[in-house]
Amino acid sequence: MISLSDYNHPHSPHSLAVSVKDLGLTYTTSIDKKPTLKARLRTLGRGKKHTRVVNALSDVNIDVHYGAVLGVIGSNGAGKSSLMRVISGIVPPTKGRVEVYGSVSTLLALGVGFNPAMTGRDNVYLGGLAAGMSREDIDQNFDAIADFSELGEAIDAPMRTYSSGMYARLAFSVAAVVEPDILIIDEALSTGDAKFKEKSLNRIKELRSSDRALILVSHALATIEDVCNEVVWLNKGTLMARGNPSEVIAQYRTFVNARKSASSDEDV
Amino acid sequence: MDKPVVVYEPFRAGLPPMRDYLRTLWGRRTFIAEFSRSELREKNYGTVFGQLWLVLNPLLLSGVYFLLIYVIKGSNDANRFGHLTATLFLFYLIANSLTGGVKAITSGQRLILNTSFPRVMLPISATVIALFKFVPTLIVFAAIHLLIGLPYSWQMFWAIPIFLIALLMGLGMSILISCINVYFRDVSSMLPYLTRSLLYLSPILYEASSVSDEIKSLEIINPLFYLLDSWSRVVVYAQAPTTFGLLHSLIWALTIFIVGTYFFLSRERDFAVRL
Ligand SMILES: Nc1ncnc2c1ncn2[C@@H]1O[C@H](COP(=O)(O)OP(=O)(O)OP(=O)(O)O)[C@@H](O)[C@H]1O
Numbered sequence: 001m002i003s004l005s006d007y008n009h010p011h012s013p014h015s016l017a018v019s020v021k022d023l024g025l026t027y028t029t030s031i032d033k034k035p036t037l038k039a040r041l042r043t044l045g046r047g048k049k050h051t052r053v054v055n056a057l058s059d060v061n062i063d064v065h066y067g068a069v070l071g072v073i074g075s076n077g078a079g080k081s082s083l084m085r086v087i088s089g090i091v092p093p094t095k096g097r098v099e100v101y102g103s104v105s106t107l108l109a110l111g112v113g114f115n116p117a118m119t120g121r122d123n124v125y126l127g128g129l130a131a132g133m134s135r136e137d138i139d140q141n142f143d144a145i146a147d148f149s150e151l152g153e154a155i156d157a158p159m160r161t162y163s164s165g166m167y168a169r170l171a172f173s174v175a176a177v178v179e180p181d182i183l184i185i186d187e188a189l190s191t192g193d194a195k196f197k198e199k200s201l202n203r204i205k206e207l208r209s210s211d212r213a214l215i216l217v218s219h220a221l222a223t224i225e226d227v228c229n230e231v232v233w234l235n236k237g238t239l240m241a242r243g244n245p246s247e248v249i250a251q252y253r254t255f256v257n258a259r260k261s262a263s264s265d266e267d268v
Numbered sequence: 269m270d271k272p273v274v275v276y277e278p279f280r281a282g283l284p285p286m287r288d289y290l291r292t293l294w295g296r297r298t299f300i301a302e303f304s305r306s307e308l309r310e311k312n313y314g315t316v317f318g319q320l321w322l323v324l325n326p327l328l329l330s331g332v333y334f335l336l337i338y339v340i341k342g343s344n345d346a347n348r349f350g351h352l353t354a355t356l357f358l359f360y361l362i363a364n365s366l367t368g369g370v371k372a373i374t375s376g377q378r379l380i381l382n383t384s385f386p387r388v389m390l391p392i393s394a395t396v397i398a399l400f401k402f403v404p405t406l407i408v409f410a411a412i413h414l415l416i417g418l419p420y421s422w423q424m425f426w427a428i429p430i431f432l433i434a435l436l437m438g439l440g441m442s443i444l445i446s447c448i449n450v451y452f453r454d455v456s457s458m459l460p461y462l463t464r465s466l467l468y469l470s471p472i473l474y475e476a477s478s479v480s481d482e483i484k485s486l487e488i489i490n491p492l493f494y495l496l497d498s499w500s501r502v503v504v505y506a507q508a509p510t511t512f513g514l515l516h517s518l519i520w521a522l523t524i525f526i527v528g529t530y531f532f533l534s535r536e537r538d539f540a541v542r543l
């Protein structure tokens with residue numbers, strides 16, 4: 001969900017917002033299901049490796065400027081979420097360097113920090129605090145959040161009684177009130193019903209401004225083409241193309257169709 | 269050109285910039301409180317019966333252990349029951365902190381992979397939860413103290429520093445074990461044996477004075493032995509603790525806290541890729 005670093009940094013339009021240089025990232029997963037003391041002791045002295053590395057990103061270079069709306073596309077497992085995690089400081093890079101010039105708010109997954117046993121109201125606070133907002137911020141914005149979510153009375157019901165769409169609505173509403181310098185949204189738009197989807201898309205469009213940088217990760221190519229002014233395409237952890245949305249998306253489409261004739265182009 | 273606000277570079281084991289870290293942590297204190305409250309609520313402690321259970325559970329436990337002592341030793345004086353409840357309740361502050369802490373990081377996967385915040389908040393909330401559970405037992409003990417007519421004196425104010433040492437010990441253990449469990453997941457399944465051993469090796473079911481000198485000198489390696497002994501002296505017998513007892517527990521608490529925090533803080537940026 002969102003997390004707001006507490007830096008407040010003045011910046012001019014078109015100045016650099018995020019700079020990613022020669023970025024490489026590997027995850028360490030163990031060969032057994034879980035790293036255990038037992039497994040470690042058993043392989044002790046035999047020099048056997050007990051971990052396996054997954055290459056999620058290699059040699060990625062991206063600059064994002066203020067005023068830009070950058071779309072990130074690519075197939076499942078391409079490393080999109082991993083890239084977002086590095087930019088927001090959740091995962092340290094294995095190689096390379098990432099520089100961030102401003103406060104970052106990330107919406108990587110909806111409803112992180114929510115506790116289903118609590119009411120929607122409690123979760124607005126819980127999720128907001130998890131995102132780095134202060135209690136006063138949330139107090140001030142509570143009505144706006146509740147309105148945006150359109151949950152009505154249900155806001156005082158426990159969240160375990162919510163439908164998944166209602167859950168997503170509240171989660172997006174909490175995230176939507178933050179106004180950071182750099183906003184990263186990972187596949188959070190394709191939730192809710194058609195009406196809410198449009199509403200959240202409009203909210204994203206509202207957030208576009210010359211002194212803010214937006215990074216959107218999505219499989220909804222039409223949305224990306226509609227909202228973004230620049231697109232990067234990741235494939236298996238490497239940067240395949242970047243530039244004009246319609247061109248990159250067209251390249252990506254041909255690439256996908258070349259491998260798989262079934263058309264999966266239609267957007268959600 | 270602007271200077272970067274934040275730079276992320278490859279992970280190296282080492283402490284993060286401490287001032288920034290502590291500032292961020294302090295800024296997140298309301299989240300720690302709210303997070304702990306919601307965890308407690310999830311386990312139904314929000315209801316009247318849930319809170320009643322918080323009181324009833326330790327009471328029943330001490331009843332069971334009292335029965336055990338009675339069967340084995342045949343003694344049933346009031347002091348013994350007072351000692352048992354007082355030390356057992358304090359022991360549970362630390363044990364709950366350990367059991368809550370062990371999975372604090374590994375079960376917070378979703379939070380850790382999607383939000384950036386000082387990770388040490390998670391084991392801290394485990395200790396806060398243990399503290400929430402401890403407070404009602406303190407009230408129960410005050411009632412027991414009154415009912416069985418244990419003595420009072422000004423020396424009982426020693427309870428405050430001893431309690432703080434216990435809290436520091438619990439916090440240190442929670443931080444240390446949550447970090448260890450990231451690298452060795454079977455630690456969480458070995459933990460019940462560890463807490464059980466601590467329970468039996470500490471002066472809870474017996475009194476420190478009844479232990480032979482040889483064993484007592486071995487108990488130096490038990491961080492809880494003199495802590496619980498001091499606690500019992502102060503809150504049950506209304507005497508001052510021994511200087512040795514205080515120092516022993518303080519040094520253990522500080523050591524565990526410092527070692528645990530050092531390991532945790534120097535590794536925490538590595539957690540996300542290992543979950
Ligand atoms: N926590 C993790 N531990 C180990 N490997 C991981 C972890 N998270 C991701 N990976 C691996 O890293 C690679 C990139 O994953 P990532 O989540 O960045 O893909 P993605 O582009 O976001 O895909 P999707 O479109 O499905 O969201 C995948 O091969 C995945 O298996």
Ligand SMILES: [Mg+2]
Nearest residue numbers: 080081082186
């Ligand atoms: Mg993803």
